[in-house]
Amino acid sequence: MTTLAAIEREVRAMAAHIRADADLLPTFGRTRDSAYPHIEVNEAGMHWVVVERGQELERATFQDLGGLLERVLNSITFSMALAWELRHRRAGQDNRRLMFARQLELLRDLSPLWAEREMVAQAETLARHPYDDASEARVRLTTRLRRAGQSDEEAWRNAC
Numbered sequence: 551m552t553t554l555a556a557i558e559r560e561v562r563a564m565a566a567h568i569r570a571d572a573d574l575l576p577t578f579g580r581t582r583d584s585a586y587p588h589i590e591v592n593e594a595g596m597h598w599v600v601v602e603r604g605q606e607l608e609r610a611t612f613q614d615l616g617g618l619l620e621r622v623l624n625s626i627t628f629s630m631a632l633a634w635e636l637r638h639r640r641a642g643q644d645n646r647r648l649m650f651a652r653q654l655e656l657l658r659d660l661s662p663l664w665a666e667r668e669m670v671a672q673a674e675t676l677a678r679h680p681y682d683d684a685s686e687a688r689v690r691l692t693t694r695l696r697r698a699g700q701s702d703e704e705a706w707r708n709a710c
């Protein structure tokens with residue numbers, strides 16, 4: 551079984567490769583709580599764990615280091631892509647267009663296989679929730695209609 555120290559070394563090396571800030575990395579062997587992920591290792595395997603207010607929200611157990619690294623780096627690249635999108639936001643464009651593309655770029659730099667799997671996951675998300683480049687305009691119109699006296703429901707219905 552891979553040791554916690556070996557996992558930490560590998561995560562830090564891969565994160566450095568994509569220039570991830572240290573605060574995006576999980577903690578190792580202990581929780582920071584506040585829905586901040588951490589890594590545990592025990593006889594059952596290697597675990598990605600998320601704890602908030604003392605309650606475990608998520609636990610994924612891996613037997614192979616590659617699976618765990620993919621989960622960790624997927625989370626890190628998502629956070630990086632979100633921050634990048636905020637700095638490069640384009641009016642009139644669904645924010646996910648830039649964010650999804652940026653995450654795939656980062657993952658591709660680490661593992662083409664990870665990028666391919668994330669592309670499939672993104673496509674599944676978009677099949678359920680397609681890009682909506684008009685959402686920002688619709689929110690602005692809804693706000694104006696509310697201020698003009700329409701109820702929340704009426705304003706939303708008319709904006710749509």
